[in-house]
C-alpha cells in the first residue's frame with residue numbers, strides 16, 4: 012500500500028520544483044541594494060546595548076557606570092542555558108545602565124547599557140584566536156561560540172551554540188548553509204557571500220567539524236548566479252568541494268524558511284513540533300557562519316553585522332556594516348533619510364518585518380534589514396481590509412499547507428481552540444498569505460494575535476491552577492489548625508472532666524468518710540459532745 | 555402456564571441488571587462532584603468572593619448544582635462565562651460588572667504596623683510577615699482579590715496595576731487600531747466638512 016503511494020508520488024509532479032508547496036515569486040526590481048559593496052557605518056556618538064538580543068533569557072550587566080570598556084569586551088553575561096552574552100562594540104566608557112526602547116513591535120523597553128565611544132576602538136584580546144580549529148576539542152569550540160555571543164543572524168536570533176551538539180541519538184548528517192536571502196528586499200547575505208566567501212566557508216567547516224557531519228550544502232537562489240559562482244570557486248580553492256556542494260534553488264518566497272529549505276534540499280519534512288536536528292539536519296545562515304569564523308579563527312566576538320537599509324524613504328539604500336548598538340535613526344541618516352516625521356521604520360524585511368514605534372531604537376543582533384517607509388505607503392497597505400471572497404489564494408501560497416482564511420476567521424472570533432485544531436502553530440508567519448490576499452486582510456497579523464492570545468490563556472490557566480493549589484493548601488492548613496484546636500480543647504475538656512470526676516469521687520469518698528465519721532461521731536456524740544464544743548469555741552474566737 | 559417463563563426470564567434479567575448496576579455504582583464511584591470539578595477548573599481562582607461565595611470552589615459547587623447563574627464570576631470575564639455556560643448546557647448570560655485591569659496588592663512597608671491581620675485574610679497565603687514586623691506580598695502569587703485591604707487597620711495596602719512584561723506582550727487584534735484611526739480620520743473629515751459649510 013505504502014509502496015504504491017510512493018510510486019505514485021514519484022511519477023506525479025507533486026509539489027513544485029521549489030521542493031515545498033506554495034510560496035510566492037517576487038520580482039527583483041525591489042532589490043535596490045543588489046550589487047552594492049558593503050559600506051562601514053561611521054561610529055555614532057552613543058551605543059546602546061539591550062541586555063537581550065536573542066531568543067531566551069536576558070543577560071545580566073557585568074559592568075559599572077563610569078567603567079572603561081574595550082571593543083569586544085563582554086558587558087552582560089548569559090543567564091540560564093538558552094542565552095548568549097552581549098559585547099561592547101567599541102571602546103569607551105559606560106555612561107548609564109537603564110531601560111531603553113528596543114526594536115520590538117510592542118515599543119516596550121529593556122535594560123540597556125549605554126556606551127560613550129572614545130574613538131580609539133581599542134580591542135579586548137581576551138579571546139585568543141584558534142586558527143587550527145580542527146585540532147580543538149568540540150566542547151571548547153562550542154563554549155567559544157557561546158562566549159562570542161553568536162545567535163542566528165538570519166533574524167530568528169536563536170543562540171547558535173545550542174544547535175551545535177554532537178548527539179549520539181540524532182547524529183547530524185547534513186549541514187545546510189542558508190544563502191537564500193529570506194526576504195525580497197534584502198541583499199545583505201548576497202553581498203556577504205560575494206565579499207566574505209572564504210570566511211563563510213571556513214565557518215561552515217568549523218560547524219562540520221564540531222558536529223561531526225560529513226556533508227554540507229550551500230543553498231542559493233537562482234537570482235544570485237554571481238554568489239553561486241563565487242562559492243563554487245572558493246570551495247575549489249579551499250579543497251572542500253568534495254564534502255560541500257552548492258545547490259541552486261528557484262527563487263520563491265519563503266525559500267529561506269528553515270523548514271521549507273530543508274524540505275527543498277533533502278526531501279525530508281521536519282515534523283510539527285520538532286526541530287531540524289531530529290531529522291539529522293542543521294541549518295545556519297551565512298552571516299552566522301561568518302560570525303563563527305570570526306569568533307574561532309580571529310578571536311572576535313559578535314559586535315557588528317551587515318544590514319540592508321532600504322525602503323521608499325531611503326534616498327541612498329545601502330548594505331551597511333553596522334556596530335551593534337548603533338541608533339537606527341543615525342544609520343538611516345547615513346542612507347539619506349533626513350526627517351523622521353512622515354516615515355515609519357520597519358525592522359526586518361518587507362514580508363515578516365515589524366513596524367516600530369516612533370522612538371529611536373538601537374541595532375541589535377537580529378536586525379537583518381531596516382526599511383524606512385513613507386507613512387502613506389504603509390497606511391495604504393494596512394487600512395483597507397475587506398470581507399474574504401473565498402478565492403483560496405492564501406491557501407495556495409501557504410508553505411505550511413494551512414488554510415489561512417479559516418484560521419483568520421477563527422482568530423477574529425476568538426475561537427482559538429478551533430484555530431489550534433487547524434494548526435495555527437504551524438504557521439511560520441511568512442506573510443505570503445497576506446501578500447496575495449485580494450481583500451487585503453492582514454491575515455498574518457490575525458495569526459500573531461491568535462498565538463499571543465493562546466499563550467496568554469495558557470499563562471492564566473497555569474496561574475489559576477497554582478492559585479487553586481495554594482488556596483486548597485491554605486484551606487487544608489486552616490482545617491488542620493481548627494482540628495488541632497478542637498483536639499486540644501477536647502483533651503482539655505476531658506482532662507477537666509477527669510479532674511472534676513476525680514474531685515467528685517474524692518469528695519464523695521470524703522463525704523462517705525465524713526458520713527461514716529459523723530455516724531461514728533453521732534454514735535459517740537453523747538460522750539464526745541462537750542469536748543467538741545470546747546474545741547470549737549477557741550477557734551471561733553481567733554477568727 | 556406459558557406466561558410463567560417470560561415472567562421468570564424478565565424477573566431474572568431485572569435482578570441480574572440490578573446487581574450489575576449496584577456493583578458498578580460501587581466500584582466506579584467517583585469521589586466528589588465531577589461537574590463541579592470541571593466548573594472549578596474553568597474559574598480564574600482569584601478567590602475574591604465577588605460571586606457572592608467564599609471562593610471559587612463554593613461557587614463552582616453552586617453552579618454545578620444549578621443553584622446560581624453562570625455569570626457571577628467577575629474576574630473570569632466573558633470567556634469563562636461562555637465556557638461554563640457551554641459545559642452546563644445553559645444559555646450564556648451577560649456579566650453585569652466590568653472586569654478591571656489585572657492588579658496585585660502592594661504593602662507600603664514603612665507604614666505597616668505588623669498586626670498580621672492581612673495574612674489571615676489572604677486566600678492564597680502570599681503575604682509574609684511576623685507580629686510587629688513589616689509585612690510584604692509575593693506579587694507573583696497574588697491573585698489581586700483585594701481581600702487584604704479591608705482588615706488592614708492602617709490602610710497601608712495598595713492595589714497596583716501589574717506592569718506589562720515584554721515576554722508576555724502579545725499582538726493586539728488587527729481591527730482595533732485601524733478602527734480607532736479610521737474613527738479619528740472620520741472626525742477630522744466631519745470637522746473639515748463643518749468648516750467648509
Ligand code: SF4
Pocket residue numbers: 405408409410411412413414415437438439440441442443444445454455458
Ligand atoms: S503566514 Fe502562516 S498561514 Fe500565511 S502563508 Fe505563511 S505560514 Fe501560511
Ligand code: SF4
Pocket residue numbers: 398399400401402403404405406415416444447448449450451452454
Ligand atoms: S486570499 Fe484573502 S480573500 Fe482569498 S480566501 Fe484567502 S483570505 Fe479570503
Ligand code: SF4
Pocket residue numbers: 597598599600601602603604605606607608609610611613626627628629630
Ligand atoms: S468571583 Fe470568580 S474568581 Fe472571585 S471567588 Fe467567585 S468564582 Fe472565584
Ligand code: SF4
Pocket residue numbers: 658659675676677678679680681691695696697698699700701702703
Ligand atoms: S495579597 Fe491581598 S490581594 Fe493578593 S491574594 Fe492575598 S489577599 Fe488577595
Ligand code: SF4
Pocket residue numbers: 661665666667668669670671672673683689705706707708709710711
Ligand atoms: S494588615 Fe496592614 S498593618 Fe497589619 S500586617 Fe498587614 S499590612 Fe501590616
